Amino acid sequence: MxxxxxxxxxxxxxxxxxxxxxxxxxxxxxxxxxxxxxxxxxxxxxxxxxxxxxxxxxxxxxxxxxxxxxxxxxxxxxxxxxxxxMKSVEISSFDRLSLKILGSLNDIEELRGSIINISADGKVDIEELEEFQAILNSLEDISNNAKALQLWAMKNIQQQN
Incomplete structure (x- = not known):
């Protein structure tokens, strides 16, 4: 073609x-x-x-x-x-997507600790807003990388019926 x-x-x-x-x-x-x-x-x-x-x-x-x-x-x-x-995603090669997923999950323990600290009093205080926004950005990265990997799998792996 x-x-x-x-x-x-x-x-x-x-x-x-x-x-x-x-x-x-x-x-x-x-x-x-x-x-x-x-x-x-x-x-x-x-x-x-x-x-x-x-x-x-x-x-x-x-x-x-x-x-x-x-x-x-x-x-x-x-x-x-x-x-x-929604944020658009780009499907790249499996190895590149895997590295992106691993990279975005790399700081999951730090995220976990930050969420626990911020939520301890049941509210997000003004001095916690910057840290909270960083948490939301990290979660969005994880979500987008997971969606890209899911789309790659849909495109490249034949589903067994």
């Missing part, structure tokens, strides 16, 4: 391009549109970034392209509620 220049940085195009490496149905928009049930012109407009896909279309692409990150990142970037509550 020849790489398109106009759509080369579009996440939906990239997912289709990667899927085409193992499934020739995704080498062209024509055959892809038949598989997905999305009009070829609409698929082109999505891949060119001219229109945002509907959630149902993202679900179809994620399933057929084996790209679960599309759904998660759609929710964290394109959904108004998701933008407020």
């Amino acid at each position: 020849k790489k398109a220049t106009k759509a080369s940085d579009n996440k939906y195009y990239i997912a289709r391009y990667n899927a085409a490496k193992t499934n020739s149905d995704f080498e062209s928009r024509e055959t892809t549109s038949e598989v997905l049930g999305i009009d070829r012109t609409r698929l082109a407009r999505i891949e060119l970034g001219n229109v945002e896909p509907y959630p149902e279309e993202v679900l179809l692409m994620a399933k057929h392209y084996n790209a679960p990150e599309l759904t998660y990142n759609f929710c964290s970037n394109d959904c108004p509620i998701g933008r407020l509550t």
Whole structure:
């Protein structure tokens, strides 16, 4: 499959391009549109970034392209509620994700101690706010790294039914 220049940085195009490496149905928009049930012109407009896909279309692409990150990142970037509550994640290699997880868990005992100290009186005092914010940031890092690893597993490990 020849790489398109106009759509080369579009996440939906990239997912289709990667899927085409193992499934020739995704080498062209024509055959892809038949598989997905999305009009070829609409698929082109999505891949060119001219229109945002509907959630149902993202679900179809994620399933057929084996790209679960599309759904998660759609929710964290394109959904108004998701933008407020989720942070987008990047799926990298297993070894890199493992190191990120281990790195974020490295200070878990320190976090535990800080949470115990702050919560001892049942409230967060003004002098504890900076430490509490650091705890929240660390927990967000752990959560994001765990989500990235979960998405990697969904993408790379065949589930036994």
